[in-house]
Amino acid sequence: MSPILGNCTCYKCQSHTKAYINHLFNVHEMLARILLEIHNTHHYLAFFLVIREAIKDGRFEKFRQTFIQSRRAHHEGEAVCACGHISLGVYIGFYLRFL
Amino acid sequence: MLFVIGALPIGIGVSRAKKVGGDRRHSGTANFLFFGQSGVFSMFRGMMSVKAPMGWCLCFKPNNITNKVRTPQHPRSRQGYTTSITSVLRTASETNAMALTFEVLGRFNRARAARLRLPHFVCQTPLFMPVGTQGTIKALTNSQLEDIGCQIILGNTYHLALRPTSELLDEVGGLHNFMNWKRALLTDSGGFQMVSLLHLADITEKGVTFQSPVDGKPMLLTPEESIQIQNRIGADIIMALDDVVKTTITGPRIEEAMYRTLRWIDRCIAAHKRPHDQNLFGIVQGGLDPILRDICVKGLVERNLPGYAIGGLSGGEDKNSFWRVVAQCTAALPEDKPRYVMGVGYPLDIVVCSALGADMYDCVYPTRTARFGTALVPEGVLKLKHKAMADDTRPIDPTCPCMVCKTYSRAYIHCLVTKDAMGSQLLSYHNLYYMLQLSRNLHSSIVEGRFPEFVCDFLRKMFPKGDVPEWVCDAMEVAGIDISSCCAQFSSCQEHDSKSMPEEEVSLVR
Numbered sequence: 001m002s003p004i005l006g007n008c009t010c011y012k013c014q015s016h017t018k019a020y021i022n023h024l025f026n027v028h029e030m031l032a033r034i035l036l037e038i039h040n041t042h043h044y045l046a047f048f049l050v051i052r053e054a055i056k057d058g059r060f061e062k063f064r065q066t067f068i069q070s071r072r073a074h075h076e077g078e079a080v081c082a083c084g085h086i087s088l089g090v091y092i093g094f095y096l097r098f099l
Numbered sequence: 100m101l102f103v104i105g106a107l108p109i110g111i112g113v114s115r116a117k118k119v120g121g122d123r124r125h126s127g128t129a130n131f132l133f134f135g136q137s138g139v140f141s142m143f144r145g146m147m148s149v150k151a152p153m154g155w156c157l158c159f160k161p162n163n164i165t166n167k168v169r170t171p172q173h174p175r176s177r178q179g180y181t182t183s184i185t186s187v188l189r190t191a192s193e194t195n196a197m198a199l200t201f202e203v204l205g206r207f208n209r210a211r212a213a214r215l216r217l218p219h220f221v222c223q224t225p226l227f228m229p230v231g232t233q234g235t236i237k238a239l240t241n242s243q244l245e246d247i248g249c250q251i252i253l254g255n256t257y258h259l260a261l262r263p264t265s266e267l268l269d270e271v272g273g274l275h276n277f278m279n280w281k282r283a284l285l286t287d288s289g290g291f292q293m294v295s296l297l298h299l300a301d302i303t304e305k306g307v308t309f310q311s312p313v314d315g316k317p318m319l320l321t322p323e324e325s326i327q328i329q330n331r332i333g334a335d336i337i338m339a340l341d342d343v344v345k346t347t348i349t350g351p352r353i354e355e356a357m358y359r360t361l362r363w364i365d366r367c368i369a370a371h372k373r374p375h376d377q378n379l380f381g382i383v384q385g386g387l388d389p390i391l392r393d394i395c396v397k398g399l400v401e402r403n404l405p406g407y408a409i410g411g412l413s414g415g416e417d418k419n420s421f422w423r424v425v426a427q428c429t430a431a432l433p434e435d436k437p438r439y440v441m442g443v444g445y446p447l448d449i450v451v452c453s454a455l456g457a458d459m460y461d462c463v464y465p466t467r468t469a470r471f472g473t474a475l476v477p478e479g480v481l482k483l484k485h486k487a488m489a490d491d492t493r494p495i496d497p498t499c500p501c502m503v504c505k506t507y508s509r510a511y512i513h514c515l516v517t518k519d520a521m522g523s524q525l526l527s528y529h530n531l532y533y534m535l536q537l538s539r540n541l542h543s544s545i546v547e548g549r550f551p552e553f554v555c556d557f558l559r560k561m562f563p564k565g566d567v568p569e570w571v572c573d574a575m576e577v578a579g580i581d582i583s584s585c586c587a588q589f590s591s592c593q594e595h596d597s598k599s600m601p602e603e604e605v606s607l608v609r
Contacts, residue, residue, distance in 0.1 A: 027258070
């Protein structure tokens, strides 16, 4: 009974578990898509916020390298998010260090 | 030393007798169980004399006590159901354990506004309960539901038992935890879905036999199983399994279903393991037959349940019959218990039923009609799929303070309806806001002593030409509300709304 991402502050992760979202998908409820869209949009906005902050502070290159390394490690782990695409979720903790 | 703290007559059945003049005194042998510090400790047989109401007689058990007690039933009922003495004891002693309080705050004749205190939320009645079949109100988040003032969500036992399963829900601490809903929940018994969704359902005394939608194997839903599933789901209000028959059916099947519903309620009470956390409501059946409805009401009231539902009134019966059944049942049900009209959700129906003394309603209509592009407005409905909406920049309802009406135009929603989840979400939000606001207005108008004015205002908006349907005029007369100011001459009262619902929308209910 855990959210998609433990440290995500989006409405979906603060309110609902993976088990509940899984149930909504299984019974073809449109709320499943709505909640995932909320999460993914929040996630992307956080991602771009980190990029903006990194550029502003002159450490974008360092951010880029670390990001690519962790992405490669993630590829090797073959973790896939609920919507079938490689998840940015594994990097959220990493992003937060840059804020 | 033992102290007697209560006595309970066992096996006294009530049956209707031919009416005879004057009061009759009947004497007979009754079996008593006593409750003391060490539990049930003594049993004796003694002669007793009971003053019975005219037209009723008490049937006492014979002296030879067996370990089985036949539950009270009408002589015309076809099959009895036996339970052990301990379960009957449990039935009688624990039915009084209620997980709700119902406090009437205001009245106008039969209409009442009340505070219904449930384990998870304190609700105001009259109240409308949106239907969240699969553990969600379609397209709406919990925070949106809280924003619009939703107090109770209805879940379907049948669907939840299939997925995610009652075992999983039990494991995570119930449906409240699973869907993270902090307010109240009500679950139905699953019987209605058996009959409406499964063409091969077969009802016997044991329960409802049906083909599993998963693997096609025959399955049996008994009253005990239904209650066990609902105990696991953990809703504030749970419904007894009833024998569901469409009101459009006539003949002996209606009578059989009513008596079976009464027999099953005893099995439900005996199976209910959480009376201090969950409120078991009984369902009044009996079709459109006032005698059968009366017998069913009396039988259920005798069992002293936390609340009562009026069932079988959302299947296309004519409105004249509909309101008369509601009026009859509400008049006979206890004043201090909530009354729930199942499957009723048209705004006009809710206003009429509230005037007649009902408290709770549920229906899929507001959310389902939203997904087809229809908005509820004081004048009736607004079809947003219509071409005329394409360039209409007004809000859905200029008088509505909901987020959708304050933010979006008809033209924008016209672009979205039936094509995008956002369209369903926005219209569902508005329609539920409308229904919940209607409930709040009913409550406040009764409390503030302006209920007749509210009803007249509601009818004027819905029927600006004064063509209020005749059944509404009749119902309001019984409710003691003068609506002459918003009606045209009685002769011109319309018959157009005599069916419970437009034929194409009969399937929308529950």
